[in-house]
Amino acid sequence: xxxxxxxxxxxxxxxxxxxxxxxxxxxxxxxxxxxxxxxxxxxxxxxxxxxxxxxxxxxxxxxxxxxxxxxxxxxxxxxxxxxxxxxxxxxxxxxxxxxxxxxxxxxxxxxxxxxxxxxxxxxxxxxxxxxxxxxxxxxxxxxxxxxxxxxxxxxxxxxxxxxxxxxxxxxxxxxxxxxxxxxxxxxxxxxxxxxxxxxxxxxxxxxxxxxxxxxxxxxxxxxxxxxxx
Amino acid sequence: xxxxxxxxxxxxxxxxxxxxxxxxxxxxxxxxxxxxxxxxxxxxxxxxxxxxxxxxxxxxxxxxxxxxxxxxxxxxxxxxxxxxxxxxxxxxxxxxxxxxxxxxxxxxxxxxxxxxxxxxxxxxxxxxxxxxxxxxxxxxxxxxxxxxxxxxxxxxxxxxxxxxxxxxxxxxxxxxxxxxxxxxxxxxxxxxxxxxxxx
Amino acid sequence: xxxxxxxxxxxxxxxxxxxxxxxxxxxxxxxxxxxxxxxxxxxxxxxxxxxxxxxxxxxxxxxxxxxxxxxxxxxxxxxxxxxxxxxxxxxxxxxxxxxxxxxxxxxxxxxxxxxxxxxxxxxxxxxxxxxxxxxxxxxxxxxxxxxxxxxxxxxxxxxxxxxxxxxxxxxxxxxxxxxxxxxxxxxxxxxxxxxxxxxxxxxxxxxxxx
Ligand SMILES: Nc1ncnc2c1ncn2[C@@H]1O[C@H](COP(=O)(O)OP(=O)(O)OP(=O)(O)O)[C@@H](O)[C@H]1O
Ligand SMILES: [Mg+2]
Numbered sequence: 001x002x003x004x005x006x007x008x009x010x011x012x013x014x015x016x017x018x019x020x021x022x023x024x025x026x027x028x029x030x031x032x033x034x035x036x037x038x039x040x041x042x043x044x045x046x047x048x049x050x051x052x053x054x055x056x057x058x059x060x061x062x063x064x065x066x067x068x069x070x071x072x073x074x075x076x077x078x079x080x081x082x083x084x085x086x087x088x089x090x091x092x093x094x095x096x097x098x099x100x101x102x103x104x105x106x107x108x109x110x111x112x113x114x115x116x117x118x119x120x121x122x123x124x125x126x127x128x129x130x131x132x133x134x135x136x137x138x139x140x141x142x143x144x145x146x147x148x149x150x151x152x153x154x155x156x157x158x159x160x161x162x163x164x165x166x167x168x169x170x171x172x173x174x175x176x177x178x179x180x181x182x183x184x185x186x187x188x189x190x191x192x193x194x195x196x197x198x199x200x201x202x203x204x205x206x207x208x209x210x211x212x213x214x215x216x217x218x219x220x221x222x223x224x225x226x227x228x229x
Numbered sequence: 230x231x232x233x234x235x236x237x238x239x240x241x242x243x244x245x246x247x248x249x250x251x252x253x254x255x256x257x258x259x260x261x262x263x264x265x266x267x268x269x270x271x272x273x274x275x276x277x278x279x280x281x282x283x284x285x286x287x288x289x290x291x292x293x294x295x296x297x298x299x300x301x302x303x304x305x306x307x308x309x310x311x312x313x314x315x316x317x318x319x320x321x322x323x324x325x326x327x328x329x330x331x332x333x334x335x336x337x338x339x340x341x342x343x344x345x346x347x348x349x350x351x352x353x354x355x356x357x358x359x360x361x362x363x364x365x366x367x368x369x370x371x372x373x374x375x376x377x378x379x380x381x382x383x384x385x386x387x388x389x390x391x392x393x394x395x396x397x398x399x400x401x402x403x404x405x406x407x408x409x410x411x412x413x414x415x416x417x418x419x420x421x422x423x424x425x426x427x428x
Numbered sequence: 429x430x431x432x433x434x435x436x437x438x439x440x441x442x443x444x445x446x447x448x449x450x451x452x453x454x455x456x457x458x459x460x461x462x463x464x465x466x467x468x469x470x471x472x473x474x475x476x477x478x479x480x481x482x483x484x485x486x487x488x489x490x491x492x493x494x495x496x497x498x499x500x501x502x503x504x505x506x507x508x509x510x511x512x513x514x515x516x517x518x519x520x521x522x523x524x525x526x527x528x529x530x531x532x533x534x535x536x537x538x539x540x541x542x543x544x545x546x547x548x549x550x551x552x553x554x555x556x557x558x559x560x561x562x563x564x565x566x567x568x569x570x571x572x573x574x575x576x577x578x579x580x581x582x583x584x585x586x587x588x589x590x591x592x593x594x595x596x597x598x599x600x601x602x603x604x605x606x607x608x609x610x611x612x613x614x615x616x617x618x619x620x621x622x623x624x625x626x627x628x629x630x631x632x633x634x635x636x637x638x
Binding site: 234235251254258294295297298301305308309313317321325328329330331332333335336337339340341344345348359361364367368369371372373374375376378379380383399400403404406407408410411413414415416417418419421422426427 | 444460503508509511517522579582
């Protein structure tokens with residue numbers, strides 16, 4: 001359960017989020033909004049990558065400003081650009097890197113790495129150089145590296161934006177099957193079809209909070225209203 | 230691009246420890262330079278050639294390793310011969326060639342990861358002065374990972390430059406690459422932070 | 429995500445962003461040396477831009493991270509990766525006659541970075557150019573030439589004249605590196621902390637602590 005209490009955030013003297021109050025408990029929560037509306041900032045608040053200038057964010061009661069490390073153990077984060085997320089030269093090494101502080105033996109690490117990569121369809125690529133994977137495979141690897149530590153919550157900031165239709169389908173299906181709570185920022189409205197809760201962010205404020213159909217309708221109306229025709 | 234010069238093999242040379250090989254190289258080249266005589270060059274060459282054989286590398290491999298020195302040899306040998314006599318010429322040029330051949334041999338017979346492990350081990354005492362060997366290892370891995378990514382931006386930037394008809398402007402090429410390098414670093418930094426590196 | 433970087437902070441550990449910058453610039457230096465990747469003067473002279481990468485690292489990252497990115501590159505080269513100009517790599521390059529230039533790269537990047545940091549957040553072109561000339565040419569040659577002379581048992585003078593052929597190319601690289609660094613410092617203010625500001629910051633902190 002994530003609680004956002006009276007949060008505003010500014011970069012320099014520009015306020016990009018204002019007066020956000022949310023309780024995020026649902027299994028699947030989508031976030032949509034125009035470019036620059038503050039979605040990524042909102043997402044980064046959830047694991048302490050961004051600490052709010054006012055207000056506070058609590059993850060299971062832990063304040064992200066005070067216990068960022070604890071929060072990040074609970075909250076995994078997936079970005080759009082797989083190339084930036086994969087930090088090790090080969091596939092298995094990158095997943096194993098996530099487990100470096102878990103006090104596991106070599107065999108145990110290899111076991112878990114092999115297990116999750118097999119689950120993500122990368123079982124045959126353990127020693128592959130990461131740069132030879134396709135973009136979709138890279139994003140799956142990035143996901144595997146985050147999920148191998150078994151976070152309770154997964155925040156995704158446009159996880160499919162750089163992927164083609166087939167690859168984003170594959171990533172979406174995988175996300176769909178997760179037992180974790182998933183909070184996903186996306187511009188791909190199809191991914192959110194049927195989700196119980198979708199937030200619409202506009203100019204730093206959450207202007208709609210409800211089931212997918214309503215929120216997406218509101219979002220489209222907002223976007224349409226700005227169209228010069 | 231990132232295939233090292235390592236050549237897999239099962240020879241004694243391949244199997245011996247990376248640290249031992251590095252130490253051996255250090256001693257070998259020190260002795261070679263200390264004597265710097267035609268005799269030392271001859272003995273050193275015999276040793277290196279023998280070790281190439283032991284590692285399963287033929288004379289062609291040996292020549293390929295010192296081939297980048299060809300211009301130096303071609304200029305230096307006659308020059309030294311003329312100014313200082315043949316002994317000096319052979320000693321100077323021979324020392325250079327044999328030392329380079331020896332160093333190349335270590336690289337040929339040792340995995341990159343094994344050499345990097347030696348670095349991590351050597352750095353272990355440096356913990357006392359605040360160096361974290363684990364972070365050094367991460368830095369090296371990050372760099373290996375970044376090379377193909379940055380190379381990719383270079384290719385993109387080159388195409389973009391061509392599309393804008395600025396083929397001859399080096400600046401029009403380098404600026405976008407550098408900007409993208411920084412942006413890439415920002416994103417990697419963020420991803421690392423999300424994975425708990427700073428915690 | 430632009431944040432003013434490290435500098436005044438007490439922690440000596442590098443932040444993840446610093447690690448990423450150092451790694452990315454080490455990779456940049458390597459990529460600029462890829463065979464045939466970029467040539468100056470159209471394609472007439474096969475001069476790679478590797479030494480310009482060194483100038484950029486110092487000019488943009490400051491002395492510490494700039495020099496470290498060169499060190500990282502050299503460590504990987506020593507470990508056998510062919511990341512030097514023309515695809516050279518392995519321990520052999522450190523035993524060859526041009527090894528001094530590689531050490532010069534490290535010191536050169538440090539000197540460039542240190543000089544640039546004296547003036548940051550301003551980056552006057554003449555000062556940036558001077559830093560690149562002093563560090564990127566002066567220091568590199570100052571270390572490279574004596575080593576070359578020693579390794580080949582020739583006179584310093586001869587080794588120096590031999591190195592002159594690279595001077596025009598290096599001068600051109602200074603011009604480009606300075607222009608690019610200037611654009612970066614304008615676009616990414618605060619990417620490197622100025623030494624002067626850090627000092628006054630600390631003084632301020634101490635004053636307020638008392
Ligand atoms: N580190 C930063 N420093 C300064 N300004 C920033 C920073 N990060 C974001 N901003 C600004 O804050 C605003 C909100 O950015 P944010 O990335 O949260 O938007 P977004 O909704 O994710 O947009 P997009 O759909 O384009 O990803 C933007 O105007 C952006 O320029
Ligand atoms: Mg965003």
